[in-house]
Amino acid sequence: DGGITQSPKYLFRKEGQNVTLSCEQNLNHDAMYWYRQDPGQGLRLIYYSQIVNDFQKGDIAEGYSVSREKKESFPLTVTSAQKNPTAFYLCASSMETGTDTQYFGPGTRLTVL
Amino acid sequence: QKEVEQDPGPLSVPEGAIVSLNCTYSNSAFQYFMWYRQYSRKGPELLMYTYSSGNKEDGRFTAQVDKSSKYISLFIRDSQPSDSATYLCAMRLSGSARQLTFGSGTQLTVLP
Numbered sequence: 001d002g003g004i005t006q007s008p009k010y011l012f013r014k015e016g017q018n019v020t021l022s023c024e025q026n027l028n029h030d031a032m033y034w035y036r037q038d039p040g041q042g043l044r045l046i047y048y049s050q051i052v053n054d055f056q057k058g059d060i061a062e063g064y065s066v067s068r069e070k071k072e073s074f075p076l077t078v079t080s081a082q083k084n085p086t087a088f089y090l091c092a093s094s095m096e097t098g099t100d101t102q103y104f105g106p107g108t109r110l111t112v113l
Numbered sequence: 114q115k116e117v118e119q120d121p122g123p124l125s126v127p128e129g130a131i132v133s134l135n136c137t138y139s140n141s142a143f144q145y146f147m148w149y150r151q152y153s154r155k156g157p158e159l160l161m162y163t164y165s166s167g168n169k170e171d172g173r174f175t176a177q178v179d180k181s182s183k184y185i186s187l188f189i190r191d192s193q194p195s196d197s198a199t200y201l202c203a204m205r206l207s208g209s210a211r212q213l214t215f216g217s218g219t220q221l222t223v224l225p
Contacts, residue, residue, distance in 0.1 A: 031211055040121060042215030042217045043157075044215075045212055048212060050211070058212065090156055092156075102211075104156035104158070106155055
């Protein structure tokens with residue numbers, strides 16, 4: 001089964017803790033993305049990566065960090081510097097050539113207690 | 114002003130109705146336009162993908178792009194309760210940049 005997996009589905013964190021969200025894809029896509037979704041708002045881009053070992057900040061990168069050591073994996077770390085981390089986090093991937101449709105994973109809901 | 118504006122709804126229609134969902138945008142450089150459907154607590158799935166102006170039809174769904182008015186629409190014919198979801202418009206520039214700019218989403222409920 002080809003697709004994008006995100007884990008965990010639900011995550012609870014205490015204030016002041018860092019937490020890492022997993023995103024894996026077996027679609028052989030070059031590009032991967034992290035978005036944040038808040039109620040009543042569209043998706044906002046946190047970070048994206050077009051190739052392995054390279055990534056760029058999106059519109060709301062402050063308080064987040066990423067790595068892209070493998071083509072299949074693009075983990076997101078929500079650091080204690082992120083002021084308002086409670087949100088629904090979505091990972092996506094796409095080809096870099098041809099139809100560049102972004103395919104989304106099922107999401108991780110992070111709640112800070 | 115947001116780059117992409119979308120009426121958040123909620124929108125309720127009876128089964129079988131024609132639904133019209135719309136987005137306006139301010140950046141005339143957007144060239145690619147998409148509609149995603151998102152069920153509650155799930156990731157968005159792509160419904161329609163269009164380039165530049167014109168219409169595109171896929172089953173009960175029709176996407177329209179009017180670049181001169183900076184306005185895009187998604188029409189759903191013969192709406193079904195299974196169409197109940199949040200619909201997100203998205204768009205991007207041409208060239209190597211692949212980042213999408215999303216509308217805030219319209220919540221649709223189709224009543225049986």
